[in-house]
Amino acid sequence: MMRIVIVGGSLAGLFAAGLLRKAGHDVQVYERSRAGLAGRGAGLVPQEEVFVALRALGLDDLATIGVMARERIFLDLDGTITGRVAAPQMQISWDHLYTGLRDVLSTSDYHVGRDAVQAGTEDSTAWVQFEDGTRVTADLVIGADGIGSTVRAAVIGTAQQATYTGYVAWRGLIPESALPDSAAQTLLDRFAFYTGNRSQALGYVVPGPNGELEPGMRRYNWVWYRRADDLQRTLADRTGQVHAFSLAPGQLSEPAKSDLRSAGSAQLPPQFHDALLAEPNPFVQAIFDYETPQMARGRLVLIGDSAFVARPHTAMGVAKAAGDALALTSALDEAPIEAALQRYQRARLRIGHAIVDFGRRLGTFME
Structure with missing residues (x-):
């Protein structure tokens, strides 16, 4: 069992949290919003990865x-x-999906009002520091903190913007x-x-x-x-x-x-x-458009919009997040952490680039 910290409590973080907890890991989610994210979304068109992830979580309904x-x-x-x-x-x-996934976690495992300002990886641990000065360590830190990701800067070595x-x-x-x-x-x-x-x-x-x-x-x-x-x-x-x-x-x-x-x-x-x-x-x-050059470094890894931001015309943002969570959980089940993260990166980098490129092509009518 690993101690896993997820930065970001939206759908990408919740898919990962649910799947990794079901795999037997201790998972803590840290969300910057003080009130949670209920009421922030609208509607979405689900793709196959969403159905697969919900089925794996026993949330087919x-x-x-x-x-x-x-x-x-x-x-x-x-x-x-x-x-x-x-x-x-x-x-x-979106709201109903978010609430159903959020209910998988207890209140003590989903921490609101925790704005991450820095992350890092050293030897066999990773860490996240928050705005209030506190720091948590874990065997693995997952950046699910979206387009303005803090974890991304630690993974790629620079504060690259979308x-x-x-x-x-x-x-x-x-x-x-x-x-x-x-x-x-x-x-x-x-x-x-x-x-x-x-x-x-x-x-x-x-x-x-x-x-x-x-x-x-x-x-x-x-x-x-x-x-x-x-x-x-x-x-x-x-x-x-x-x-x-x-x-x-x-x-x-x-x-x-x-x-x-x-x-x-x-x-x-x-x-x-x-x-x-x-x-x-x-x-x-x-x-925005964004494509990360890498998704993993040491004990840090990116999922969802922290890694790739695709235009909404694709209707694939949530599916991409679910697919990342499924692939990461599977990789961690089959190999040691560092090897698993590299396997995950090889599989999802190509897919992320393809989805962002598809979104650009769909958005040409706006140019």
């Missing part, structure tokens, strides 16, 4: 609680349906009952798209906050990809503080909300504009 879109539709600016594709697809709730792509994803997650009838008739139970000039909106239905699937109890998830040349202005919250990568629900200023709604009136089909207006607290995520 989490993968079955989803809403099926019966077709894909494509809208014109005036709201006319210009195309249809019969492509049934299931969407699940590359901003020039656009952001505005997001909303609303009760489906908040949609006006005219919008609901077009959008519900479909995967809808609108592509304009360096702009794209899409939306689909996901389960309610507690996994509700009954019509009227579900939620509508919308995304609007839009250029943002002044990223600092876009990511300034209502107090004026500029955030590095995103603004959570409730952080956007009223003038910024007003500007977004006004832009939507002119640049979105009426159905998507109605969905935007129904969201009282839209949130925003800047879109």
Whole structure:
């Protein structure tokens, strides 16, 4: 049995924590957010690795609680349906998945408000130092701390930054009952798209906050990809503080909300504009690309967005995280730590590069 510390308590960290605990290891998760991450996500389209990881954890039911879109539709600016594709697809709730994975860990194993500022590896141990000056040691430290990863700098030897792509994803997650009838008739139970000039909106239905699937109890998830040349202005919250990568629900200023709604009136089909207006607290995520040159060093290893940041168009971010967690757990079960980490790196580096490259190609419509 190893003592394993995971820095980052989002889905990548939770997949790894659950799988490694099931393999018999002592796992502690440290999350920088003081309140945890419930309520931070929206909807997602699960891929095969997600189903495999949940099955391994005995949480198959989490993968079955989803809403099926019966077709894909494509809208014109005036709201006319210009195309249809019969492509049934299931969407699940990020929140519901996060909560189900979080419940695998006890409160004493999931530490909130712990912001890692430095990590390192020496001989047969690894360590993490936190903002409050405390330090923990372990047989293995896993960096699951996302795009601004602290552990990454220790693995690759430099504070390498992700590359901003020039656009952001505005997001909303609303009760489906908040949609006006005219919008609901077009959008519900479909995967809808609108592509304009360096702009794209899409939306689909996901389960309610507690996994509700009954019509009227579900939620509508919308995304609007839009250029943002002044990223600092876009990511300034209502107090004026500029955030590095995103603004959570409730952080956007009223003038910024007003500007977004006004832009939507002119640049979105009426159905998507109605969905935007129904969201009282839209949130925003800047879109970045990042590829790590290596995933392991000594007793440190990277998973999820700490290693590779792919654009959301791929719908593979959570699948990539689950795949990393599965591969790392398998490698550690078959070889000593250092050899296992090198085996893991060889397997996942190629996959990570391919997913990021795929995302770049899918995002060319924004250029």
